[in-house]
Amino acid sequence: MDIRLIPTANPKEKPKDENNLSFGKVFTDYMFMVEYTEGIGWHDARIQPYGPLSIDPASPVLHYSQEIFEGLKAYRRADGGLQMFRPLENAKRMNDSADRMCMPPLDPEFQVEAMCRLVKLEQDWVPHQPGTSLYLRPTMIADGAELGVHPAHHFLYFIICSPSGSYYKNGMAPVKIHIEDRYVRAVKGGTGAAKTGGNYSASLKAAFEAEKQGYDQVLWLDGRENKYVEEVGAMNMVFVLDGKLVTAPTGGSILPGITRKSVLQLAQDMGIAVEERPIAVEELFQAHQDGRLTEAFGTGTAAVISPVGLLEYHGRTMELAEGKIGPIAQKLYDTLVGIQRGDLPDPYGWVLPLT
Ligand SMILES: *Cc1c(COP(=O)(O)O)cnc(C)c1O
Numbered sequence: 001m002d003i004r005l006i007p008t009a010n011p012k013e014k015p016k017d018e019n020n021l022s023f024g025k026v027f028t029d030y031m032f033m034v035e036y037t038e039g040i041g042w043h044d045a046r047i048q049p050y051g052p053l054s055i056d057p058a059s060p061v062l063h064y065s066q067e068i069f070e071g072l073k074a075y076r077r078a079d080g081g082l083q084m085f086r087p088l089e090n091a092k093r094m095n096d097s098a099d100r101m102c103m104p105p106l107d108p109e110f111q112v113e114a115m116c117r118l119v120k121l122e123q124d125w126v127p128h129q130p131g132t133s134l135y136l137r138p139t140m141i142a143d144g145a146e147l148g149v150h151p152a153h154h155f156l157y158f159i160i161c162s163p164s165g166s167y168y169k170n171g172m173a174p175v176k177i178h179i180e181d182r183y184v185r186a187v188k189g190g191t192g193a194a195k196t197g198g199n200y201s202a203s204l205k206a207a208f209e210a211e212k213q214g215y216d217q218v219l220w221l222d223g224r225e226n227k228y229v230e231e232v233g234a235m236n237m238v239f240v241l242d243g244k245l246v247t248a249p250t251g252g253s254i255l256p257g258i259t260r261k262s263v264l265q266l267a268q269d270m271g272i273a274v275e276e277r278p279i280a281v282e283e284l285f286q287a288h289q290d291g292r293l294t295e296a297f298g299t300g301t302a303a304v305i306s307p308v309g310l311l312e313y314h315g316r317t318m319e320l321a322e323g324k325i326g327p328i329a330q331k332l333y334d335t336l337v338g339i340q341r342g343d344l345p346d347p348y349g350w351v352l353p354l355t
Pocket of ligand 1: 071097121197231232233234235236255258259260299300301302
């Protein structure tokens with residue numbers, strides 16, 4: 001499929017201060033767009049000026065949350081060139097989410113081609129400072145006028161881009177996490193493994209209440225027994241237990257993170273044992289008491305690795321790594337960020353150079 005370019009008449013001014021970029025507030029000049037019509041398939045791929053969408057108020061996305069998305073970054077190397085990190089994995093996961101939400105798949109190679117074309121066109125928007133990047137948000141929605149609750153007949157897939165600042169502007173401050181057992185994020189058989197909008201709106205209330213109590217994030221438990229730790233808002237959780245990396249299995253209720261997968265691979269290759277298994281909250285408290293739980297961190301595209309300084313459950317707390325980033329988290333962070341930004345060699349073929 002050809003991708004046509006509709007030029008913009010009004011290029012925007014780029015952010016002047018790269019040290020003060022926030023997340024997801026400024027968008028570039030262009031967006032990618034392609035449409036799906038039942039009986040025809042995907043058609044009309046184009047890169048067009050960034051701007052509001054006009055969709056029918058009866059669109060299924062507005063009533064039944066038929067929506068999926070992805071999140072990934074383009075990085076500027078020290079030599080000024082650009083590269084992306086495992087974009088094909090995001091494209092494939094988009095299709096897995098599409099399948100769960102009765103939406104049509106889009107050829108993963110074509111998705112990556114669209115990302116590359118868009119980033120190359122917008123290359124002057126990719127910031128230079130360490131820790132900064134151009135964030136890409138591929139999204140698919142069901143539009144078209146149809147209030148019946150059944151799979152839709154028309155869809156839009158689009159990609160928008162936002163220059164984003166360093167996640168760790170003030171150094172790598174460990175986060176405080178509340179372990180949640182009143183609200184549930186996902187259960188087996190639900191939509192927890194799909195990156196779909198409804199999961200996030202359903203989790204806002206717990207996050208908001210935890211924030212009022214002074215916590216940065218919520219750690220969700222399994223929805224069936226309220227006993228096993230699953231994941232954080234937009235990050236998978238990894239614990240260092242007896243010197244091994246232990247993380248919840250991707251059994252349908254957690255999002256299979258690409259950062260998670262990459263971190264587990266790096267750890268194994270560093271000679272650190274990895275276990276994917278259910279982890280009970282009580283096991284964590286016991287291990288902490290015995291001095292066997294030494295670190296915990298979240299993994300996700302935004303922060304790469306986010307160290308946890310404190311975990312709270314029913315008023316009981318565990319402090320970890322003396323409120324600092326632990327040595328294993330630091331080593332994994334340095335290695336992964338080094339590969340992503342092209343400062344370290346990439347023996348895995350994870351990086352896709354664009355220029
Ligand atoms: C996106 C996301 C992650 C992290 O996935 P990455 O591919 O590592 O960015 C983890 N959990 C949830 C719920 C997410 O939405």
